[in-house]
Amino acid sequence: MNRTDAKSKLEYLETSEEEKAHGLRRIKRRHATKPGEMTLKDCWVEITLSLDAEVLQFFNSDEKKINQALREKMEESKNSNFGEMKNLRRELLEDEEFLHELKTKLAA
Numbered sequence: 242m243n244r245t246d247a248k249s250k251l252e253y254l255e256t257s258e259e260e261k262a263h264g265l266r267r268i269k270r271r272h273a274t275k276p277g278e279m280t281l282k283d284c285w286v287e288i289t290l291s292l293d294a295e296v297l298q299f300f301n302s303d304e305k306k307i308n309q310a311l312r313e314k315m316e317e318s319k320n321s322n323f324g325e326m327k328n329l330r331r332e333l334l335e336d337e338e339f340l341h342e343l344k345t346k347l348a349a
Contacts, residue, residue, distance in 0.1 A: 244285055
């Protein structure tokens with residue numbers, strides 16, 4: 242589902258003049274009726290974000306490209322954390338003091 246499809250499915254509720262003046266509109270909450278019907282990946286969240294002009298120019302104001310770049314960074318971060326845990330485990334297994342304390346703790 243793309244953004245336009247998602248917006249077309251919104252049901253708008255009565256919005257006060259004060260809220261409208263600030264560019265806000267109330268929408269009816271949508272609830273998933275079946276487990277797994279909706280995931281975070283299916284949801285769009287509108288935010289206001291300040292970017293450097295050169296960053297915006299690089300992406301040509303294309304929100305799909307920005308979203309993809311952020312998703313790639315997120316995946317890279319997940320993989321990096323996994324690598325850090327693997328390195329930590331390796332370091333701990335080579336640490337004689339840690340191994341001695343672990344052995345003592347397990348014997349208790």
